[in-house]
Amino acid sequence: MIEIQVNNLVKSFEVGHNVLDGVTFQIDQGQRVGLLGKNGAGKSTLFKILIGELDCDEGTVTISPGHRMGLISQIPVYPEGYTVDDVLRSAFGRLHALTAEMEELAGRMAAGETDPAILKRYGSLSERFEVFGGYDTDVAISKVANGLSISDDMRGRLFDQLSGGEKTRVNLGRLILEDTDILLLDEPTNHLDLHATEWLEAYIQKFRGTVVAISHDRYFLDRSVNRVIEIENGKAEFYSGNYSFYAVEKERRYQERMKQYEKEQAKIAQLEKSAEQLRMWAFQGMDKTYRRAISMERRIERMRTTAKPTKARKMDARFTAAEFHGDEVLGIRNLSKAYGEKPLFEGISLKVEGGERIALIGDNGTGKSTLIKMIADEVYPDSGRIRLGPQVKLAYLPQIIHFDHPDWNLVENMMAAKRGISAQSARNRLAAYDFRGEDVLKPVSVLSGGEQSRLRLCMLMDDEINFLILDEPTNHLDIASREWIEEAVEAYDGTLLFVSHDRYFINRFATRIWEVANGTITDYPMGFAQYRQVKAQEEAEKAETTKPVKEKTVTEKPVRGDRAQQAARRQLTICEREIAKAEERVGALDAEMEANACDYEKLNALVADKDAAQAELDALYLRWEELSEAAGEA
Structure with missing residues (x-):
């Protein structure tokens, strides 16, 4: 359909x-x-x-x-x-x-209306309500x-x-x-x-x-x-x-179209050469060849039907990494932070060494961006200390991009960020990030979220850095832009700390996982795939420990009691069989009532039968309790 x-x-x-x-x-x-x-x-x-x-x-x-x-x-x-x-x-x-x-409808029936159509409509509505x-x-x-x-x-x-x-x-x-x-x-x-x-x-x-x-x-x-x-x-x-x-299929189709295009272009080149030869012969007095040349040129024009396949132009830009000499890039000691009465972190201590690539993951609202901002010195901790290594040059891409001059165009913002750069150099730099033509004269305030992220990256990549912090770097980016930033990060050989929910990005780059949950950060010194295996194992073990443990039953010979207890036990067994039958009877009546919800007379008779069956079942429950106590099994 x-x-x-x-x-x-x-x-x-x-x-x-x-x-x-x-x-x-x-x-x-x-x-x-x-x-x-x-x-x-x-x-x-x-x-x-x-x-x-x-x-x-x-x-x-x-x-x-x-x-x-x-x-x-x-x-x-x-x-x-x-x-x-x-x-x-x-x-x-x-x-x-x-x-x-x-x-x-219930109010009308309670008031005494007995129209069968009302009951039929009520039954239909009840069925839809349940569905x-x-x-x-x-x-x-x-x-x-x-x-x-x-x-x-x-x-x-x-x-x-x-x-x-x-x-x-x-x-x-x-x-x-x-x-x-x-x-x-x-x-x-x-x-x-x-x-x-x-x-x-x-x-x-x-x-x-x-x-x-x-x-x-x-x-x-x-x-x-x-x-x-x-x-x-x-x-x-x-x-x-x-x-x-x-x-895979898109690339295969591109290659196939390119082969077809190149085959056609080779044939056209061959025909053009022949047409040119025919025209030359016509110029030398062989008039008959002129018509053949014209016919061949028309054939060539009919062949020019396949446009050259194109691929989206890839941005060719890379982070400029500064050399780092030392062991510790970042040290966090007894860090605590709260907003009002809501604690985010308490007593966090972590250490980052040069060249590590760390993914900071966790549910929304657990404080990932807050931790990033504290490291970038935009937010102050309540207690504890954050220390960068002496030769660390940090660059930070926030989740929400802000520009000092949102009304300025892209060239003006680039020139303001890079003191001494000329307008032409700014244009060249922007062109490497796929900002071309009149786009560079737009105010940055009208750019989409993805375009603003790309522009900020354009500014960051021109600096020599060795510690890169990214907060949701692939958000709002299309797939081509995501692949470009992934290639740029792949070529970057400094230290990387990033927040992301993009599992492809995490899996590709993370060599270490920081999981934020319940006011603390758990450090997993492994890649994302291995982290997922560990978490799955933890969940399986947790589920196993929460299963109710069945007590082992030991078969013992029944202890002979007095005759009254033995009689009560026999009656208890009979009573349990009767309860099972009564429960089945009540269940069958419930199903029959649902099937006849639109038949007023039949439904009334079934309701009376169910009331009687339920009363019998209640009496059996009371009898079971009395016999259980008499048999010494209460």
Whole structure:
């Protein structure tokens, strides 16, 4: 069944440039699709057209009738005073409407109305209420909140007071609770920690509907999608697999197109040489060869149909590393920090040696960025000491980029950061980071988050450093930019400390893991893959120790008691058999009542039968207690 059908979609925001230029595709029910493309390719624009927030210039969009669609990046406006818990509960709007109608019908029946249609409608609503999880809303909310790291404290806060990332996370939880048919995810992992990202991946794998995800998280794409649609130059290209398949297949197609192009160019060059020879002969008096030359040149023009395949231009820039002589790059002694009554760290002591690459990981709100800022001397600890080695030259890329002159353009900011650099040198430097043409004359305030990170890196990489600190360096970057910064970090041979939720980045660079949790930092002197194995082993051991230990039963010969006790034991066995039969009878009546919920007369008779069966079961329970005490087994 086709879930989404897009035909010849065209959309432009400026004359002569179509962001989407004839995009056509279909998505079938239950598919998991990754929507890829560089920043600005039109992916978010396509999402907005799908949900009706934007109109297309040409083309059509068809959504399967009756199927509901939810977009993560679209955060609704909620009434003033709405808490996070209120927002999560707003996902059950359908249930609230069902509850209101059920209460109305129950009131009418209590008032004496006996119309069979009322009971039939009530039974239908009850069934739908149960199917939609009406009796388990609190459990569902708790599961989703725990999975997305939405704490009980956060659930009580006002939604309007949350950060943008927190709002996105709460809205993701609301849409999951709504159980929409088509889930549109626009960079869902940007504001999720590792725990929440893995929970979302597990949810998507079990989700029965259709998922379309814009993401630059390669691990997430590998685990969550089985098809890729790439938007490039306004067109759509299709790949039947996850991200790893896409990466290999894209390169294979490029090489194939390049071979075809080179083959055609060689043939064209051969024909051009022949045409030139024919023209020369015609000039020397062989008139018949002129027509042949003209015909051959027309053939050459018809062959010029294959454009030369292109790849995105790679940024060619590297960190300039300063030499480091010594052992200790960073020393942390008895560090403590708290915000108000909330302690972040207590008594932390760590040491970093030259050349180490350390990943600082942990859930959101555990204090990772605070620790980074204390090391970078932007935040002061409450107690303890942080000491850098005497020859350490530190550079810091924060998660949120600030510029001293946001209204200045890129060239002016570069010249201000690098005293004595000329405008042309600044332009050349920016060009190496893919800022070209009129882009360098834009105010930095209008740049996207990824572009601002790239500009700040451009400024950092010109300095000689030997201790690099990165806070979420790949956030907001498209895949090409992530690969570029990974190549730059790979070539950098100084000491690296970074905060990241990008598992690909962590796995590639970390030689040591600092895990932040419960006010302390646990040091794992190993790479990310080995760290995950250790954590899995720890979880397995923890689960094993929490299992209830079954006591070994020793078979003993029964001790003969008096005749009254022996008789009571025999009666107790008979009573237990009768209880089992009575319980089965009550269960069967419950099932029969559900099957006849719309038959008023039959339901009344079944209710009477169940009441009698329940009374008999209650009497048997009392009898069992008396016999158990008489048998000496109470």
